[in-house]
Amino acid sequence: MKALSIAYKDLQIFFKDRGSVIVLVLLPLLFVVVMSGALGSIGQSQEKDSRTSLPAVNLDNGAMAQALLDGIDKAGGVRVEPYTETDAATALDEASVPFVLTIPQGFSADVEAGRPTALHFVVHQDADRTKAEAVRLVIEGVTRDLSLQIQLLAALEQMGQMQAGSPEAAEAFSVERMQAQATSQFKSASLQPLVDVVQKVPEQEAEREENEGLTLADVAVPGVAVLFVFMTAQNTARSIFDEKEVGSFRRLLAAPMSKAALLIGKMLPNFITGLVQLVVIFAFGIFGLKALGLTPITMGKSPLAVVLVSVLLSICSSAFGILLAALARTPNQIGGLSSLLLWLMGLLGGAFVPLFLLERFLGPVPKIVPHYWANHALTNLMVRGLGLADVTLDLLVLLGFTVVFFAIGLWRFDFD
């Protein structure tokens, strides 16, 4: 109860400082807009054409391969983009392209010789299946036409050769006979197409990167939310320092209440402010971004898990505030430590650069900060649509950070 009184008093003081309220509520929203807009534009830079992009690897480079690609490009709705085999594999791994069409070497020769051959259409498992199916149908349509054209031409050529070889058999190539041959070729092309399209969805690899399938804009909201919730930690540290400076901390120590209640009372406003920030940022991420024409986020399939992560994130930030208060001895140190630690931790935790990109450059280093685990959990829940069970490790690590921060803070805290 006394801890609640301290918290209520601190919140009263906090909300009288309008500058702090603006920094803690409006600034994160500004970050969300800028990050979503900026990252979104990076993600969408290759899709200015309204047609669906089809990365195509042409290992054949023959006339038939080029005719096929031209046919697909002109079929409408699909834009062919040439890729090298390596680039296509990388892009598919990183989920920056949803599917890739590969024309095998010898394709033109096989087609021209009338030998059956196959195109490879590899679809990323997280790709939009409807879109992939639509593209596959376009490819199949063009290959069927191409197959038919080739087979008809071959049949006609064969008939022409036969007629030229035995002019006496001219009656054998009557109109009726020609129509019957064409009908047969249509059926054959339909049942046994010369060019088959083999679709492949790579199976989930054991150590598959979890960040595949994300757009850069998707990760802006969780990253910024985590950064700013941890930013409130410096308010706890500053509030404790202010109490010590004016002497009210001494008065509180002289009152009949435990030191634990005193510290919990100082942590509570941070916790409440952090939760309020998360509600505002998430609400803005869901409704505000949509209103601004940017990619909105959702609460995912497990809103309860999002709430759980949010609560633990706010507790962790509050414990970090106690740690800051214990380590810093002057207001300048609080400012310096906060700036150094919180922004650095935010950077490592994916506030400015998506985690999957950070990990590519820094390996496991981002995992040393609680921001990473909170961001990872929120991204999994809100962007990938995973459930509570999928973020258990994140929650446990976040809890571990909380306990360590509080324990060190309590150990180093100067009550005198």
Add this chain to the structure above:
Amino acid sequence: MPAILEVDNLIKKFGDHLAVKGVSFSVEEGEVFGLLGPNGAGKTTTISMLTGVLEPTDGTAHIGGYDIRTDLDAVKKINGLVPQDLALYPTLSARANLNFFGQIYGLRGKDLKERVEDVLRIVSLTDRANEAVEKYSGGMKRRVNIAAGLIHNPRLLFLDEPTVGVDPQSRNHIFESVLRLNRERGMSIIYTSHYMEEVELLCNRAAVIDQGEIIALDTIKNLIAMLGGGVIKVGVPKVDDTLLTQMSALPAVKEATLMPQPIAPPPVAGESIEQKEGKPLTATPVVKVVAENSQEAIINVINFLSQRDLQLTSLKILEPNLESVFLHLTGKKLRE
């Protein structure tokens, strides 16, 4: 009267520094007790230990019968603390501050409201209770500071330098409040200050504390009586033990002692030791004469010195008060 506070050999060490060197004293229920000493003497550290802000290194104290080392929660309910600092939240109103401190002491609802109104009346701030404390004058802030210490109606109130930086009008108001709390409500008060006149005015008894030790403890009257009729400081060209003995035996003189000589300054760079030794090393010796009757003692001392052809080089008369008692006991002024 039973003792509300009994301090037993209380010690506080900060690293290697011994801030409080085993103080012992007691305060009776309903008494206003002064704790006198210059800044850094150990007054605030002693109060911090008695109020549970600091843990004693050794020794203990009993407040209302409760041991401060084992029954601190009970002790804290008896104590009220008015710290030297303005321990308030400046952006909140006086009423909001008092509500908060009341809640911290477990007051709720009607009780809290009544106590807030009561302490606002005591410090005469009812009319301006809803204004932010930061808009108050220094004296008004001091009064709210006192009100916050009174909110739970403590039996023992610690007032730690409550008049620092206060205008004369507010200072008088604080004195009146302290006296009213003691006389009308029977509140025991421990009043620390380095303003002797405040302690003389308010306290029944006082302890003089210097460098973490109590060097005198008595009623104000007895403390002042230590100096008898006052102290006379007489500068003479030369002093020896015979002269001091003869002066001590003069009528109306209690005691004559040589005051500590100032230490010679170090030689200036480039100056030889011989040159330095050629100059007087110290100022003229000064004899401190504790008088039973200062006027009579002055006449006797001047006659005695003139009979021996000793010329007075300086003469200073200290009226008997706590300031001169402190100077007499420690050789230094309270505000040094």
